[in-house]
Amino acid sequence: MAKVIRQAKDYGRVVVVDDGSADQSFSRAKAENVTVLRHLVNRGQGAALQTGHDYAFLNGADIVIDFDSDGQHMAEEIPTLVKPIIEEGYEAVLGSRFLAGRFSKVPFLKKWFILKPAIMLQNFILGTKLSDAHNGFRSLSRTALSKIKVQQDGMAHASEIIEQINTNNLKYKEVPVTIIYNDFGQGFISGLKILRDLLFQKLNK
Amino acid sequence: MHYLPLQIIISLFVLIVSLRLIKRYKNNQLKTSEFFSWLFIWLAVLVVFWLPESTSYLAAVLGVGRGADLAVYLAVILLFYLIFRLYLKIDNQQKQITKIIRHLAIKEEEDNQD
Numbered sequence: 001m002a003k004v005i006r007q008a009k010d011y012g013r014v015v016v017v018d019d020g021s022a023d024q025s026f027s028r029a030k031a032e033n034v035t036v037l038r039h040l041v042n043r044g045q046g047a048a049l050q051t052g053h054d055y056a057f058l059n060g061a062d063i064v065i066d067f068d069s070d071g072q073h074m075a076e077e078i079p080t081l082v083k084p085i086i087e088e089g090y091e092a093v094l095g096s097r098f099l100a101g102r103f104s105k106v107p108f109l110k111k112w113f114i115l116k117p118a119i120m121l122q123n124f125i126l127g128t129k130l131s132d133a134h135n136g137f138r139s140l141s142r143t144a145l146s147k148i149k150v151q152q153d154g155m156a157h158a159s160e161i162i163e164q165i166n167t168n169n170l171k172y173k174e175v176p177v178t179i180i181y182n183d184f185g186q187g188f189i190s191g192l193k194i195l196r197d198l199l200f201q202k203l204n205k
Numbered sequence: 206m207h208y209l210p211l212q213i214i215i216s217l218f219v220l221i222v223s224l225r226l227i228k229r230y231k232n233n234q235l236k237t238s239e240f241f242s243w244l245f246i247w248l249a250v251l252v253v254f255w256l257p258e259s260t261s262y263l264a265a266v267l268g269v270g271r272g273a274d275l276a277v278y279l280a281v282i283l284l285f286y287l288i289f290r291l292y293l294k295i296d297n298q299q300k301q302i303t304k305i306i307r308h309l310a311i312k313e314e315e316d317n318q319d
Binding site for chain 1: 299300302303306307309310311313314
């Protein structure tokens, strides 16, 4: 986790949300000299995400990047998620592991029996055309931040965000990202009681 | 009157519950509407156990075979309704807890910066 924070720090201000972890997460994140928001009790990934969003909004962030703390995402790709907001006027940019150009080694079974059916169902229900359900790597503009309020405390927040992007008519696009399937993956997240990193870039002109 | 022992047990039970209801109502822990609907439900239970024939009349009107069946049907429907209400209430409370925790988290950070 410390490594993830160090890498992300190069791209903006890092905000870590500690969702009631019983382990050393809080002090370890704190040791990296970043803002750490601590939930006194575990409230779930969605709740942690919204806490980060609220904090970013209150502190005048122009762009927020949602970033997992378990090393699944690559900090080097943050600029590709920020660029469409600054240069093309998008309000939300979603990372997709299935768009051409990046080679995420998605396990075969996971891809065709879990992810793809989930994407199809979601597209069908929300009327969206996305290539990836959600992998937690996304960027939001300040406008999007003011409109998207995550109510789902648990794991349903990702779909909820897409739904709210849709209902608020926010301009969004997908960009290819690399997802690293390391040894810990989801197990590590739940082991840490879902710790969510949140990173935002201030782009004061 | 072959199930007299059960009638006495139920009556005692209803009596205890009613006393507790009255106590809570007096302490302003219950709204008037809540108090009377709960009291009505428990009195209905008494009526069903002491005058089982009374349910047969209602059952016939509603097209249910026996009075006892009707009582069970109604009880199940009522239970489902109450569980549903509890579910909504818990969901609401979960959201409120999250709000409090979020507020505390952000406040703690702001206090540390001053």
